[in-house]
Amino acid sequence: MKSPNSSPKTLPKYTLWFILFISLVYLFYTLNLIYPSRTCTQNPLLSPQPITSSFASNQTDISPIHQNTKTPEKTQLHHVVFGIAASEKLWHRRKNYIKLWWRPREMRGFVWLDKPVLGNDVKDKDTLPSIKISSNVTSKFKYTNKDGHPSAIRISRIVSETVRLGLEDVSYALAKALEKMQDRCIERYPDLYGSDDRIQACMAELGVPLTKEVGFHQFDVYGNLFGLLAAHPIAPIVSLHHLDVVEPIFPYVDRAQALERLKVSMKLDSAGLMQQSICYDKAENWTVSVSWGYAVQIFQSIVSARKMEIIQKTFLNWYKHADDYTAFAFNTRAFRRNSCLKPSVYMLSNALYNPSLNRTASEYFRYLTPGPKCKQGRAGPLRVEVYKQARSICLGQGT
Template sequence: MKDQENFLCHLNMKTSTTLSRLMFSLLLLIAVPYLFYSINSLKILRSPPNPSPLPLSLPVTLPVHLNVSTSEPLLENPKTLHENTTLHHIVFGIGASSKLWDHRKNYIKLWWRPDEMRGIVWLDEHVKKDPDDDNLLPPIMISSNTSDFPYKNPKGHRSAIRISRIISETLKLGMKDVRWFVMGDDDTVFVADNLVRVLSKYDHNQYYYIGSSSESHLQNIYFSYGMAYGGGGFAISYPLAKELARMQDRCIKRYPELYGSDDRIQACMAELGVPLTREPGFHQYDVYGNLYGLLAAHPIAPLVSLHHLDLVEPIFPDMDRIQSLQKLKVPMQLDSAGLMQQSICYDQTRQWTISVSWGYTVQIFRGIIPPREIEKPARTFLNWYPKAGYKAFAFNTRSLSKNSCQRPSIYCLADAVYTGNNKNGTVSMYVGPNISNPDCKWKISNPSQIVKVEVYKRPDPYFWNKAPRRNCCRILPTKKKRTLVIDVGECQKDEVIEIR
């Protein structure tokens, strides 16, 4: 019995010793890192408040938009990030109607370049093909059946569902090397080179939804100021198009009460959290009447698209709509970057204000009028809701003067040619309608003495890579009778066309 007690006592002492050693080891494991951490903390606290910059040899994380070499790919498609965007990288999806196809296909022929562009015309039904059109138009496909989708808007048409799915259906064709999908209607005319200029500003690897609003404030209220209008055209980057295609059918079913295709696209963009990136060169043209006032005072931005051309008057007098647009193709091919860009200058001797919308028109006003007035479009057009009047436009306008002496002498494009001269690359000619302005009691020369305006301009394809600024124009001396000669181009350093 005593031996057993001695054994148990010895066992307890041995166990106690072992536990003590374990406790000591555990405390040591905890104490050593804590001591190390405390020493480092003291070093940090004692470091100077403004430490010197990191040496250049240390690895630094840089933004993905910088042109740097890394061992890991920063983006899904890093090889194409810094290559220039071209027409080849853009795929067009054009919404069309079989009932209007015979007429509206002529609008597409004006801007389509078969050897440079890719895209599909999506129709609701098969149409009779003209063999002569094979090399002048994009391929035609029939949209998928959308009868299973609900549509409850009493004023609209369920074709809106079909058209809203064009981007997704085009994506599923599996075209390679695509950066942008661009949506348009069969009565939309694109200025392709300017479209490339606009899209080149953006990283196609990111989510972008690019377009513009309506000219009608009420249209934007009824639909959304955050919606891109498909008639004016809009662009969706490739990765965003992939996300849209994954969820669009479910998204469309959630909005059966919406009116058109554009608001269905925007509803899905809202669910994806992607806002509209505005580019003022996309033009829906929800107006009636004459576009002259809008085109003569185009915003300082590349002209990308024109829409609703069947609903407005031809843009040139004494021509039909197609002929007018064909005439516009001449300056478009010579200098698309400068097309419709407004310049304002002053003839101080004769007290004239001169507005040049390059490639389209020249206006001569009696008197010296501030640029902030000339920049406003003259109301040669009516609102989409005519009863709403001019107060329902989504931008500032100016009225047409009732005083004939205050109305401008108008000169429209007659021709434009390339001179081969580096100083003045193009010369465009503008002629008036041979209508004499009335003599006024003002001591100001009558602009009707001018029958022709010549505008010299050097094309600047990199104009839109700089900060936006209206081109300068200068009145040049000439011995040509009844001719006004103007030089238009980038403003020189410190050059200002000042009102005096």
């Protein structure tokens, strides 16, 4: 046995040289990872880059730790550019509609006319969008629809013309894609009727489907819109269509005055405007429909909610000889002519907000339609009041 004080054996020389060799290889490998060779062509996206405090002529150095991580801003009104098509002949009347909703210091947009307006009022510059003239190239496109007008081509092209203005800070990927191919696309659809038809056709070629938004009233009708608006679904109302060929939405006033009255409710609660609520008074055997900020109807019978949601046909087809059952993109029900089956109709007269109670009050006057009166049951009051707080609606009777 070895004594505790004996010294260990020394390693052979070849073993020492082997350990030294392995150590040097490891050292060179480690240094190569830390300081890569500058003689190699490197991928700047994969290789580490020096961080400097200055910018080279064609290079931006960004640290992955300190780069700008600002959250993109949500879409706001100032991100939207409005392209409005109009004609010089009708501009003196149409501009009054735009004045009702245009906010000069908050909105961006342009009115595209077919030719300059003579004698335009200087005061309009402060209340309307800027006016531009559409390019005179639409005559080169074919238009073969016998029921429409070639101006539909010019109207559809304002999408491209607005994009070419190059405005900054706009959300408009689809518009830019349309601008690149719209003229070629228009040539393929000479038989279509309107501008919206052409834009939808070009969107289809780009593989972009339409999103149905029930608040867009893009309906081609004549006459009285009451049935359409009084049955408005639970969704924000976004637009009205063909205002010059339909009756004013409120009686006894002109079209612009009627829209001005609608703005009273719109300013108080634009998200809930016109949306229909249905309730029942069992004691009186009444069905009550409240289209808040627009109208109230009282039926002297119990009508199912399912039926109340179907639009009353108070308007006429755009095409006089169209089939009533296929002419619309929505279901309709006949407007009853029997005085006992027709509702008592109340139209908005005023609305206001009470901050102490945190609720909105709106008043409606009875619209007396001509014809015989129903002698069955009890007639509705002369006016009604509607109180709206959060998502609840209360109905009160006037005298």
